[in-house]
Amino acid sequence: DGGITQSPKYLFRKEGQNVTLSCEQNLNHDAMYWYRQDPGQGLRLIYYSQIVNDFQKGDIAEGYSVSREKKESFPLTVTSAQKNPTAFYLCASSMGTGSYEQYFGPGTRLTVT
Amino acid sequence: AQSVAQPEDQVNVAEGNPLTVKCTYSVSGNPYLFWYVQYPNRGLQFLLKYITGDNLVKGSYGFEAEFNKSQTSFHLKKPSALVSDSALYFCAVRTDLDAGNNRKLIWGLGTSLAVNP
Numbered sequence: 001d002g003g004i005t006q007s008p009k010y011l012f013r014k015e016g017q018n019v020t021l022s023c024e025q026n027l028n029h030d031a032m033y034w035y036r037q038d039p040g041q042g043l044r045l046i047y048y049s050q051i052v053n054d055f056q057k058g059d060i061a062e063g064y065s066v067s068r069e070k071k072e073s074f075p076l077t078v079t080s081a082q083k084n085p086t087a088f089y090l091c092a093s094s095m096g097t098g099s100y101e102q103y104f105g106p107g108t109r110l111t112v113t
Numbered sequence: 114a115q116s117v118a119q120p121e122d123q124v125n126v127a128e129g130n131p132l133t134v135k136c137t138y139s140v141s142g143n144p145y146l147f148w149y150v151q152y153p154n155r156g157l158q159f160l161l162k163y164i165t166g167d168n169l170v171k172g173s174y175g176f177e178a179e180f181n182k183s184q185t186s187f188h189l190k191k192p193s194a195l196v197s198d199s200a201l202y203f204c205a206v207r208t209d210l211d212a213g214n215n216r217k218l219i220w221g222l223g224t225s226l227a228v229n230p
Contacts, residue, residue: 004156006156040222041222042203042220042221042222042223043220044220045217045218048215050215058217090157092156092157097217098145099145099164099207101147101159102157104149104156104157105156106156107155107156109154
């Protein structure tokens with residue numbers, strides 16, 4: 001899992017509550033990513049950031065928000081507007097978005113009831 | 114359209130036999146291709162990548178992959194499978210530049226590899 005930490009590993013929330021997932025990296029990587037993984041659907045990109053104070057929407061950004069105030073940190077907020085938030089969330093980082101491989105954190109499994 | 118496909122949801126192989134996990138892709142420019150492995154309830158681990166050069170790429174844990182431009186494929190191989198290789202394998206391809214001058218990875222849906230003792 002490299003130098004990327006995600007916390008907590010398991011998270012439980014009631015419907016209607018916002019929740020923030022933490023992602024920290026000590027690899028000095030410029031780019032960071034958030035993915036959602038559901039059974040049979042592979043990885044879907046939520047948001048990504050190529051540099052501090054800048055980020056772009058991925059394929060399924062609705063109902064999510066991010067910030068990138070520090071190079072090391074890229075927290076993801078799952079808002080109450082996300083219709084189906086229960087999933088496994090993966091954070092990743094890379095030196096850049098070109099030929100560089102992404103390094104993944106261990107993931108956070110979010111359950112909303 | 115840019116895409117990546119892993120045509121097999123599951124691959125079963127006996128321990129000691131060679132294994133192949135298939136991946137095909139579609140991008141406009143030169144393909145940058147990646148293979149990752151995921152063990153249950155864990156993040157993904159990078160195995161290998163093809164950027165340019167030799168069509169046979171060697172990676173971690175004895176895995177290799179063969180880039181075939183004419184068939185637009187990047188199949189993952191290992192000469193002798195281990196039970197511990199049982200996991201979920203993902204192929205990914207880097208996208209072309211978008212309107213915002215950004216690139217991302219497009220991911221296959223994954224192939225579950227089961228190596229039987």
